[in-house]
Amino acid sequence: xxxxxxxxxxxxxxxxxxxxxxxxxxxxxxxxxxxxxxxxxxxxxxxxxxxxxxxxxxxxxxxxxxxxxxxxxxxxxxxxxxxxxxxxxxxxxxxxxxxxxxxxxxxxxxxxxxxxxxxxxxxxxxxxxxxxxxxxxxxxxxxxxxxxxxxxxxxxxxxxxxxxxxxxxxxxxxxxxxxxxxxxxxxxxxxxxxxxxxxxxxxxxxxxxxxxxxxxxxxxxxxxxxxxxxxxxxxxxxxxxxxxxxxxxxxxxxxxxxxxxxxxxxxxxxxxxxxxxxxxxxxxxxxxxxxxxxxxxxxxxxxxxxxxxxxxxxxxxxxxxxx
Amino acid sequence: xxxxxxxxxxxxxxxxxxxxxxxxxxxxxxxxxxxxxxxxxxxxxxxxxxxxxxxxxxxxxxxxxxxxxxxxxxxxxxxxxxxxxxxxxxxxxxxxxxxxxxxxxxxxxxxxxxxxxxxxxxxxxxxxxxxxxxxxxxxxxxxxxxxxxxxxxxxxxxxxxxxxxxxxxxxxxxxxxxxxxxxxxxxxxxxxxxxxxxxxxxxxxxxxxxxxxxxxxxxxxxxxxxxxxxxxxxxxxxxxxxxxxxxxxxxxxxxxxxxxxxxxxxxx
Numbered sequence: 001x002x003x004x005x006x007x008x009x010x011x012x013x014x015x016x017x018x019x020x021x022x023x024x025x026x027x028x029x030x031x032x033x034x035x036x037x038x039x040x041x042x043x044x045x046x047x048x049x050x051x052x053x054x055x056x057x058x059x060x061x062x063x064x065x066x067x068x069x070x071x072x073x074x075x076x077x078x079x080x081x082x083x084x085x086x087x088x089x090x091x092x093x094x095x096x097x098x099x100x101x102x103x104x105x106x107x108x109x110x111x112x113x114x115x116x117x118x119x120x121x122x123x124x125x126x127x128x129x130x131x132x133x134x135x136x137x138x139x140x141x142x143x144x145x146x147x148x149x150x151x152x153x154x155x156x157x158x159x160x161x162x163x164x165x166x167x168x169x170x171x172x173x174x175x176x177x178x179x180x181x182x183x184x185x186x187x188x189x190x191x192x193x194x195x196x197x198x199x200x201x202x203x204x205x206x207x208x209x210x211x212x213x214x215x216x217x218x219x220x221x222x223x224x225x226x227x228x229x230x231x232x233x234x235x236x237x238x239x240x241x242x243x244x245x246x247x248x249x250x251x252x253x254x255x256x257x258x259x260x261x262x263x264x265x266x267x268x269x270x271x272x273x274x275x276x277x278x279x280x281x282x283x284x285x286x287x288x289x290x291x292x293x294x295x296x297x298x299x300x301x302x303x304x305x306x307x308x309x310x311x312x313x314x315x316x317x318x319x320x321x322x323x
Numbered sequence: 324x325x326x327x328x329x330x331x332x333x334x335x336x337x338x339x340x341x342x343x344x345x346x347x348x349x350x351x352x353x354x355x356x357x358x359x360x361x362x363x364x365x366x367x368x369x370x371x372x373x374x375x376x377x378x379x380x381x382x383x384x385x386x387x388x389x390x391x392x393x394x395x396x397x398x399x400x401x402x403x404x405x406x407x408x409x410x411x412x413x414x415x416x417x418x419x420x421x422x423x424x425x426x427x428x429x430x431x432x433x434x435x436x437x438x439x440x441x442x443x444x445x446x447x448x449x450x451x452x453x454x455x456x457x458x459x460x461x462x463x464x465x466x467x468x469x470x471x472x473x474x475x476x477x478x479x480x481x482x483x484x485x486x487x488x489x490x491x492x493x494x495x496x497x498x499x500x501x502x503x504x505x506x507x508x509x510x511x512x513x514x515x516x517x518x519x520x521x522x523x524x525x526x527x528x529x530x531x532x533x534x535x536x537x538x539x540x541x542x543x544x545x546x547x548x549x550x551x552x553x554x555x556x557x558x559x560x561x562x563x564x565x566x567x568x569x570x571x572x573x574x575x576x577x578x579x580x581x582x583x584x585x586x587x588x589x590x591x
Binding site: 108109112113116117120236237238239240241243244251254255258272274275278279281282285286289290 | 405410412414417516536543
């Protein structure tokens with residue numbers, strides 16, 4: 001079995017962090033002595049322990065990650081796609097390289113790679129700025145050493161800073177990887193906008209910049225939408241990988257809570273329930289996927305209005321027949 | 324230790340042959356290449372077996388989903404939604420813990436908890452669902468003239484499917500199916516990160532790459548090597564599927580043949 005967390009991050013954990021959540025007072029009054037309870041009351045107490053609350057909160061972490069990553073990745077993607085279309089060759093190669101690099105390699109390798117690379121990159125930069133007179137090399141055999149005040153976050157900072165920092169590194173990693181996928185989709189969409197539309201814009205005397213922002217940009221979304229919806233689904237399904245990045249997400253809590261517990265360590269002893277916890281996660285993801293499908297279908301319909309596509313055309317005809 | 328020695332002791336380490344102890348200090352580039360390459364054996368094992376078995380089941384599912392009978396259609400639809408709608412990572416976890424509970428029921432289920440069989444079953448079900456959706460889409464887009472012509476000549480039932488619909492379905496589905504195969508191979512790297520134990524450190528390529536990255540705190544060597552191996556593997560897959568694609572399209576004018584386009588489909 002692999003270590004639960006990449007060791008470089010596991011060292012940052014305070015063991016006390018779990019203790020504090022466990023000591024919360026129970027929500028229902030009758031939960032004070034769970035050993036006499038049975039059936040439904042026992043379950044209601046069991047499901048409202050402090051650790052379970054942390055488990056429910058971690059669903060929020062996942063949603064927050066999605067809410068932050070999706071726009072960021074889209075921005076990265078837009079940048080990548082624009083770079084890939086640039087007239088300046090160096091920028092174009094960068095854009096094309098960014099798009100191309102994600103294709104041949106397993107994605108989780110990217111995640112594992114970028115997290116460490118980002119972490120070390122940030123520390124190395126801070127090291128260069130804050131400790132310019134440090135003479136020893138940063139890499140010494142199998143050690144990565146920077147001066148104390150360049151550590152990110154500082155080893156003296158409280159637990160929540162470590163957690164927030166870990167989360168943001170994860171968000172940034174997701175954004176880089178998904179930005180490349182989005183760049184690929186948006187690049188294709190920009191190519192798919194009918195050429196005559198752009199030629200008309202040029203005929204009206206618009207500059208390339210104006211053509212891009214006023215004609216290409218508003219029209220490309222409908223071509224990008226199938227790809228972007230697909231990407232959104234993929235992004236949802238990628239969220240369990242947060243666990244690999246060392247964030248205490250739903251997978252972490254499901255493993256932790258489901259593992260068999262003896263009466264010595266908890267008031268709620270039970271056998272190995274991890275199967276049921278992961279069944280719950282499975283259902284959560286299925287529901288989320290279903291809801292996303294319905295919403296995306298609506299957005300597609302809305303965006304098709306007035307576009308030079310088959311769907312847009314049929315909407316126009318239907319609207320005409322009713323009036 | 325020279326590089327030849329390293330290769331001799333670690334080339335089949337992932338299968339349990341050769342040197343027991345993994346290198347601990349002074350990691351050489353040769354050790355990186357050999358061990359990660361050794362782990363690739365598992366990736367190929369999972370990928371090839373899951374594709375071969377999944378292909379058959381996916382055809383069955385696609386036909387069932389296209390069926391007029393509710394009893395055949397609904398289970399197929401649910402199966403496909405279940406495996407396409409949830410992350411493979413969670414499926415691995417759930418599968419592993421399910422097999423673990425089954426083990427308590429009867430020792431007959433013992434082999435299921437090993438990565439070699441348990442993970443293969445999960446991958447098989449997963450790729451079946453993804454491929455079935457591709458095949459179903461292709462089945463729906465068979466030109467109706469083809470089927471009408473078959474009807475006119477008195478082809479019915481199994482014979483019509485085998486001779487007329489199946490070849491066309493394959494031909495239409497093949498570019499997308501190539502994509503699926505590539506990303507299935509990429510997905511095999513998840514196995515040892517999701518509960519399935521790597522017994523005696525017999526793991527796949529990513530397991531060893533991660534081992535090196537953990538030990539050296541340097542991701543810039545093992546992961547690019549892993550990437551190198553996977554790009555090679557991807558090229559081999561594209562080549563093999565390209566040969567099959569050529570055979571499927573043999574009878575068509577070459578200009579009409581759809582070009583193979585690699586589209587990122589990614590995490591499952």
